[in-house]
Each structure stands twice: as C-alpha cells, then as structure tokens.
Amino acid sequence: xxxxxxxxxxxxxxxxxxxxxxxxxxxxxxxxxxxxxxxxxxxxxxxxxxxxxxxxxxxxxxxxxxxxxxxxxxxxxxxxxxxxxxxxxxxxxxxxxxxxxxxxxxxxxxxxxxxxxxxxxxxxxxxxxxxxxxxxxxxxxxxxxxxxxxxxxxxxxxxxxxxxxxxxxxxxxxxxxxxxxxxxxxxxxxxxxxxxxxxxxxxxxxxxxxxxxxxxxxxxxxxxxxxxxxxxxx
Amino acid sequence: xxxxxxxxxxxxxxxxxxxxxxxxxxxxxxxxxxxxxxxxxxxxxxxxxxxxxxxxxxxxxxxxxxxxxxxxxxxxxxxxxxxxxxxxxxxxxxxxxxxxxxxxxxxxxxxxxxxxxxxxxxxxxxxxxxxxxxxxxxxxxxxxxxxxxxxxxxxxxxxxxxxxxxxxxxxxxxxxxxxxxxxxxxxxxxxxxxxxxxxxxxxxxxxxxxxxxxxxxxxxxxxx
Numbered sequence: 001x002x003x004x005x006x007x008x009x010x011x012x013x014x015x016x017x018x019x020x021x022x023x024x025x026x027x028x029x030x031x032x033x034x035x036x037x038x039x040x041x042x043x044x045x046x047x048x049x050x051x052x053x054x055x056x057x058x059x060x061x062x063x064x065x066x067x068x069x070x071x072x073x074x075x076x077x078x079x080x081x082x083x084x085x086x087x088x089x090x091x092x093x094x095x096x097x098x099x100x101x102x103x104x105x106x107x108x109x110x111x112x113x114x115x116x117x118x119x120x121x122x123x124x125x126x127x128x129x130x131x132x133x134x135x136x137x138x139x140x141x142x143x144x145x146x147x148x149x150x151x152x153x154x155x156x157x158x159x160x161x162x163x164x165x166x167x168x169x170x171x172x173x174x175x176x177x178x179x180x181x182x183x184x185x186x187x188x189x190x191x192x193x194x195x196x197x198x199x200x201x202x203x204x205x206x207x208x209x210x211x212x213x214x215x216x217x218x219x220x221x222x223x224x225x226x227x228x229x230x231x232x233x234x
Numbered sequence: 235x236x237x238x239x240x241x242x243x244x245x246x247x248x249x250x251x252x253x254x255x256x257x258x259x260x261x262x263x264x265x266x267x268x269x270x271x272x273x274x275x276x277x278x279x280x281x282x283x284x285x286x287x288x289x290x291x292x293x294x295x296x297x298x299x300x301x302x303x304x305x306x307x308x309x310x311x312x313x314x315x316x317x318x319x320x321x322x323x324x325x326x327x328x329x330x331x332x333x334x335x336x337x338x339x340x341x342x343x344x345x346x347x348x349x350x351x352x353x354x355x356x357x358x359x360x361x362x363x364x365x366x367x368x369x370x371x372x373x374x375x376x377x378x379x380x381x382x383x384x385x386x387x388x389x390x391x392x393x394x395x396x397x398x399x400x401x402x403x404x405x406x407x408x409x410x411x412x413x414x415x416x417x418x419x420x421x422x423x424x425x426x427x428x429x430x431x432x433x434x435x436x437x438x439x440x441x442x443x444x445x446x447x448x449x450x451x452x453x454x455x456x457x458x
Contacts, residue, residue, distance in 0.1 A: 030290055049290060049318045063318075102244075104270060109356070111318030139244050139272045142289020142382075144259065146270065147245025187245045227243045227272060 005160045008168040016152065016164040016215060021132070021226035023140050031141025033226070035133035037164055039123035044133035046141035049111035058112075063105030067095040067115045069130055075122040091127045092117075098131050098151065098184040098193035104144040113143060124167045125153040128182050131193070136223050147187035148223055150216040154181045154208040156200055161208050163215045181208050185216040239276065242269040242284055249282045257283030287438075291316050291381035291411040293359055297351045298368070300376070300409035301361075303341050308334075311341050313349060313361055316381075316411045321359035323349060329364050346371040348407055348415065367407070374405075374417030375424045379435040381412035386438040387431055393444055394434060401451045402427040426454070 005013055017038030026032035029045035036042070052058045069091040073082045095117065105113065115137065117130040131151035139145060155165035158175030165180055172178035179198025185191055191209070200208065242248050248260065249267040256262045259271040260282055269275070273284040286292075293299075293315070301315035310324035323341075325332050332340055341347055348368050349361040363369060379387060388395050388408055399406050404418035404427040414431055418424040430447055437443060 031288060051318050108318060140288055142272055142286045144270045145244035146261075146268075148243065224243055224246075228241045 005157075005162075007157075007162060009166060011162075013160060013162045014211060014215070016218070017166065019219065019222050021136065021222050023136055023226050023229070029137070029141070031137045031139070031143070033133045033136035033140060035129050035136065035223075037123075037125050037129050038166065039121055040125050040129045041119070041121040042126060042129035042133040043118050043120060044130065044137040045116045046113065046134075046137040046143070047116075048113040048141075049105070049108040049143070050114070052110060052112035058110040060109050061106070063103075063108035063111045063113060065096050065100050065103060065105065065113050065115065067092045067099070067117065067134065069095055069117045069119075069127070071119040071122060071126065075119045091130070094127060094193060094195065095131055095134060099134060099138065099149055101190075101192045102135075102146045102149055102186055103138065104146060107144060113138070113141075122167075124165050124170045124180075125182070127151070128153050128164075128184070131184050132219060132223060136227060139227055148220055149184050149186055149192060150219040150223060151182065151184035151193070152212050152215040152219060154183060154212045154215075155179065156181070156198065156204060156208065159204075161204065161211055163211060181205075181212075183209065183212040183216075185213055187220050189213055189217075239274045241273070241287075242275045243272055244270055248275055248284070249277075253280055255281045257281045259284035259286065287382050288380065289382065290318075293317050293319070293321075293351055293354060294410070295351055295354055297410035298348065298407070299351060299361075299411040300346060300348050300371070300407065300413035300415055301411070303343050303345045303347065306337050306341070306343060308337075311337065313347060315349075315359070315361075315409075316413070317359065319358045321351075321361050323347075323361040323363065327352065327360075327362035327364055341370055346376060346415070348409070371415055374415055375428060377414050377416070377428055377431065379412050379414065379431070381410065383435045383438050384408055384410055384412055386443065387414070387434050389444060394447065397444060397447060397451075398427055398430045398434075402430070406431070 020036040022034045025034050026045045031046040034043045069088050115134050119126045128151040135149040153165045155162045156179035157172045179200050181196050184193035246269050247266045248269050256267045261268050261270050269284045273286040299315045301313035304314045305312040313321050347370050349363050352362040353360040402423045407415045416424050416427045
C-alpha cells in the first residue's frame, strides 16, 4: 500500500518538504534562526538571559524560559486577527515544554530567556517549524544546552502514516480522515513533546513515533549544518 | 583534532576516551566529552573546552566594564552593565568623600561610568571605581559590540586597541561587557576610531587582523 500511496503534492510517504534553515538572521537579537518546511516559514529570536520582569515571577533556583508563538496576520490566505489567541497561547506553552528539557538554565537564577517565534508564512506544521527555529536560535544565543531539539509532524491519512503534514493533507477527507501528531525529539532520540489530533491505534502510534524519530535525525543534521555555516561566511 | 578552530554545537561529541579532560562549557557523559554550548572547540594539553562566540556578557571578577546608572540610592548606585544580575556601586567604593544626600553630584541617573567588578555573589555584582582610569564619562562616543568579540578588539596584550589609539590619537576604553568608549580631540578622529573598532568586531575570524587594520589606516592616510 505504501508504495502506491499518492500524497497531494506527490511526495513519498517519508519525505519532508524542502527544508531551509538559517542562523543569525536578526542582528539585534542575542540569537536568531529561520526554519522552513516548504511554504511554512518560522523565524525565532532569542533575548537573554536577561532580567526577569515582573520581579515576583523570578525563580531563584534556575532561569526561566519564556516562549511566545505568533502567527502574522498575512501568514495565511484568510487574514487572521493579529495578536494572541487561545491557539497561540497553547503553542507557546507547548514550545516551552518541548525545549525546556535540554536547556541548562540553572546557571542563570532569577533571569529569563525570551524566545519570540513568528510564523511569516503558514502551510501546516507551524509549531514544528517554530520549535526547530527556536532550538537553533537558543544554541546561537549561547545558552548552555544538553543537546538540540528537532520537531516534525506525523500524519495519518486514512490508514497511511506520512511525514511532515501540509495544509492539503490536514484536510484529508477519504477513509478514516486525517490525524495530526506533532512530535519533538532531542538529538539523542528522547521525546520532549507529543500532541495528537484525531484517532490512531496504539500499534500505528508506535509506527508513527519510529517514523518521527527517523525524520528528526535528518532535521537535526540540517540544523547542525546551518549552525556551523555561520562562521564560514565571515 | 586539527589546529584549525572548528565550530561545535550543543550536544556534539567533541572528544572520546578517558585521555581528555572536560574544560569550560563541556560535560562528561560516560566515555565521551560533549559540548554544552555553541562555540569554537579548543584543545590544550588534553584539556578540551568550548570558547563561546555569541551570547550575552558573562561577568568575571576584575573585569573593567562600562555601564549606565540605573538608580541612585542613599548608599550607592545601581549600574546596568548588561547582566541579568543587579550590579551595585557603593559610596565606599568612590575614591573621594561624598556628602550624604549628594550622590547625584557624583553620578546621576543616565550617566555612563567606567567601573571594575569587585565581587560576584549570588546576590549580585559589586563594583568599584577606586582604581586609576575608573570614572564617570562626560564626553566622547559610546559604541557597543558583542562581548565575545572584546578579546579581538583588544588584541594580544592590547596590540589592536593600542594600534587604533596610536593611529587616531583617541583615548579608547574597551569594557569587557562590550561597551566601548572613544574620546578624541575632534569628531573626525573619533569616527575613524569607531570605524576601525567596528571593522575588527566584524572580522574576528580573519587571520592577521592587525595587519589588515594597519593597511586600512594607511589607505585612509593616502586618501586624505
């Protein structure tokens, strides 16, 4: 079945869209990165560790990670109202949880690391692009980390597991319909984040996780190369 | 392991085996030594470490820094030197007697000051202006570079900054936090010095940078 399966954009089932990754795109930030899955483009800027205001939220035990995910109003074909909403608040929190396990913020008590993620163009999998960009930007900002984080969305279209869901696939209508599973892994293959929107059996979920791990290993290589490229230009 | 400095990313294995010692910004995991920060890899006598090339300023004791007065209290000043910790300059660390309630006459909010880090603790940073050359800045030019580029701007034993000083006739103080003060007899000299400093900061990876800067000055002289 997997050989014959036709995806709307003609990709193979385990093929991601064209990935572009760049580091150091925002000169004013302490660290910045861009990450794109085809038409989905995320840019991330990192500021800090810096003073944490309001002061009462400071944590004297370790530094705090604060993420802000934002979709720009022109990122989708139907203009979205600018500013935060329920969805962006959820994704901001999810991004924090996905990245926090690799960060070593115990060296910066009472401080905050701010991560601003902006989606400048969206075609599904925006949170995954955001997490990938944020991980690169955090490394670029010189934040001590145990490793990198790579993220990918796995889809189940009818009964077929596919890698990197696009908008057309998110709206799949045949058979069992679409299931979207965004996942994040550290560079040593530990999961830091998983979400599931739809229905899936336990067996297929296991298959989805293995597929995601494979895809994330490839994404990690791209992130690594992007981080190492910066200096060669100079 | 080659002489060429290579870039490493967090989580990357930079050395294997028990012969190596983990240095700054590295961690030992089993038999492997792993980088925990983005930067340049360096190995000296089996000691491996990572030299950061980006990120915010890491304060160290004895650093000369340039900061801005944030607040004036009864017993001292809070100075912003670009760290998440508060840095405090007590009145007792001012080289002359200051009358009570007249702290503003020494340093007021918004003033820039050259200071030295006296002490680092969990509570914050203590500063002093009791040494020579540490004082309030009244004129000249302030510019900012990434604090990780400061070593290149200063050069080996101050070679780079001394060259710029000699060529432009400006007085230059490079704060370890990346803030640089330039003071010359006229604006043109200051701008010349600023251009040279920014040139160095933009080309930290170039080889023979001092010669490059010398060439730049020679070219400018010809144009004049």
